[in-house]
Amino acid sequence: MKLKLPAPPLPPSFKPQPRRPGEKELGPAGTAKEAGISAVDWLDERTSLSGAARWVMFRKVPKGTNWFYTLGSATMFAFLSQAVTGVFLAMYYRPSAAEAYESVRYITNEAFLGEFVRGMHKWGSTVMVILVFLHMGRTYFFGAYKYPRELNWVVGAVLLVLTMLMSFTGYLLPFDQKSYWATIVGVNINGTGPLVGPYLNDFLLAGPDFGATTLSRFYAIHMMLVPGLIAALIGAHLYLVAKLGTTAPPWLKAEKDPELRKESA
Amino acid sequence: MGDVARGLTPPNHPEEVRSGIAVAKDRRQTKSKYTADRNIPGAFEGETVTRRRFMTTTTHAAGAIAASAFALPALGFALGPVFEKVERRWEAVGPTSDFGPDTYVPKVFTETYGIGDVGKTTVYVRQHNEEIDGPQKDEYDGYIAISTKCMHLGCPVRFVPASERFICPCHGGVYDFQGKRTGGPPVRPLDRFYTRVRDGQVEIGPRFSVNSELRRFSPRYPGEPLDGIGQYLYPSRPTARKL
Numbered sequence: 395m396k397l398k399l400p401a402p403p404l405p406p407s408f409k410p411q412p413r414r415p416g417e418k419e420l421g422p423a424g425t426a427k428e429a430g431i432s433a434v435d436w437l438d439e440r441t442s443l444s445g446a447a448r449w450v451m452f453r454k455v456p457k458g459t460n461w462f463y464t465l466g467s468a469t470m471f472a473f474l475s476q477a478v479t480g481v482f483l484a485m486y487y488r489p490s491a492a493e494a495y496e497s498v499r500y501i502t503n504e505a506f507l508g509e510f511v512r513g514m515h516k517w518g519s520t521v522m523v524i525l526v527f528l529h530m531g532r533t534y535f536f537g538a539y540k541y542p543r544e545l546n547w548v549v550g551a552v553l554l555v556l557t558m559l560m561s562f563t564g565y566l567l568p569f570d571q572k573s574y575w576a577t578i579v580g581v582n583i584n585g586t587g588p589l590v591g592p593y594l595n596d597f598l599l600a601g602p603d604f605g606a607t608t609l610s611r612f613y614a615i616h617m618m619l620v621p622g623l624i625a626a627l628i629g630a631h632l633y634l635v636a637k638l639g640t641t642a643p644p645w646l647k648a649e650k651d652p653e654l655r656k657e658s659a
Numbered sequence: 660m661g662d663v664a665r666g667l668t669p670p671n672h673p674e675e676v677r678s679g680i681a682v683a684k685d686r687r688q689t690k691s692k693y694t695a696d697r698n699i700p701g702a703f704e705g706e707t708v709t710r711r712r713f714m715t716t717t718t719h720a721a722g723a724i725a726a727s728a729f730a731l732p733a734l735g736f737a738l739g740p741v742f743e744k745v746e747r748r749w750e751a752v753g754p755t756s757d758f759g760p761d762t763y764v765p766k767v768f769t770e771t772y773g774i775g776d777v778g779k780t781t782v783y784v785r786q787h788n789e790e791i792d793g794p795q796k797d798e799y800d801g802y803i804a805i806s807t808k809c810m811h812l813g814c815p816v817r818f819v820p821a822s823e824r825f826i827c828p829c830h831g832g833v834y835d836f837q838g839k840r841t842g843g844p845p846v847r848p849l850d851r852f853y854t855r856v857r858d859g860q861v862e863i864g865p866r867f868s869v870n871s872e873l874r875r876f877s878p879r880y881p882g883e884p885l886d887g888i889g890q891y892l893y894p895s896r897p898t899a900r901k902l
Contacts, residue, residue: 575814579812582880583882585880585881588892591880591893592880592893592894592896593741595880601743602878602896602898602899604771604777605774607740
């Protein structure tokens with residue numbers, strides 16, 4: 395058995411005992427019991443993934459780590475929830491100006507569990523934005539953006555912008571009055587950027603006005619381009635977290651060396 | 660740094676002992692561009708690029724070509740509409756008898772095709788009034804057609820006949836009878852459309868934007884001022900030019 399994980403904290407009588415010298419080989423029951431571990435072993439022998447898994451999962455965390463440190467994972471799970479519900483919504487949604495509203499109405503009113511899945515996606519998006527900001531606030535107030543973690547702050551800031559872009563492009567998709575006018579206003583705010591604004595708007599709208607391909611363009615950005623970028627950057631974000639470790643909360647002072655303490659006393 | 664340091668290498672350096680002193684010294688100190696002079700095994704006469712270097716460069720070039728073969732067309736595909744002019748049709752909105760010089764008549768016409776009701780927009784039309792508008796500029800100025808797109812952020816404005824004002828419901832933009840801003844956040848007067856008369860029908864043509872002196876400019880997005888430096892900060896776009 396090559397894969398070594400820390401032993402679970404079981405009482406002694408439940409701990410698996412090693413085979414005694416003289417004892418017979420594993421029977422069918424024993425083989426069945428070992429099946430899971432041998433499957434993992436087979437995989438690990440060919441991929442050496444256990445090292446990476448241990449590196450990611452069994453990290454040392456500083457004293458004082460608390461519930462605030464879960465906000466990053468919470469954000470990631472909000473994103474995963476958005477990704478999964480989004481994929482399933484895409485099975486019913488039709489991104490054309492003539493059909494979009496009707497397909498959303500079908501999802502909400504007729505498809506089995508459609509209202510629930512769309513609700514997850516709609517409210518989940520708000521939850522994700524809130525979690526992103528809480529996570530960012532935690533990082534800021536704990537000073538976790540300081541050396542050597544500046545790059546991870548930058549990656550996080552890009553992720554924040556991408557999350558906002560997701561909110562903006564997703565808002566148009568139900569294609570009701572609110573979506574349409576909010577998008578018009580949002581695009582026009584974007585257009586007030588000097589020099590590049592007007593051209594950026596033409597790119598976003600695929601023309602000088604809200605036109606026939608604007609909706610499908612927003613849809614493609616919303617469900618292909620930005621989610622891909624977010625997933626890739628979350629990978630980079632997590633790599634840096636595993637690589638650099640987390641910070642202790644700021645109220646925790648470093649313990650003095652006992653020798654030094656003795657001398658000053 | 661390399662050459663000096665290498666020149667000072669003691670003669671009993673293990674590497675030189677292993678490969679033969681003469682050869683090792685030669686290989687390091689010759690700066691000839693010919694691979695043959697540098698004692699590279701199997702070098703051709705006159706060859707200046709090592710085969711390792713050639714192979715590396717070729718592989719990188721092949722990779723770059725393969726990547727651009729799909730990336731560049733895809734990028735062009737996405738960016739194409741930015742450079743493409745959208746042609747506008749002339750749309751009849753009613754007989755000339757519908758419109759007087761003293762008040763606006765709201766008419767609905769299709770500004771953008773292919774998206775059903777979404778492409779329809781309201782336009783406020785009246786006859787050119789010399790007392791208010793001065794002399795007629797050209798053949799497209801016989802009727803004044805004011806766009807309902809608010810020049811703050813694009814919400815639809817409404818003409819209130821009692822006060823002779825255009826009022827925006829979103830953030831309180833107010834425009835006078837000519838569409839010039841009199842209050843609120845808008846940055847320029849309301850856009851207009853070219854108009855003409857064909858077979859007794861008033862027709863609405865392409866949109867244009869105006870500055871505070873009602874000088875014509877190619878269509879701009881709302882929120883982009885056209886006075887002073889504004890016309891240069893928010894340039895005309897290839898997708899929408901003046902008539």
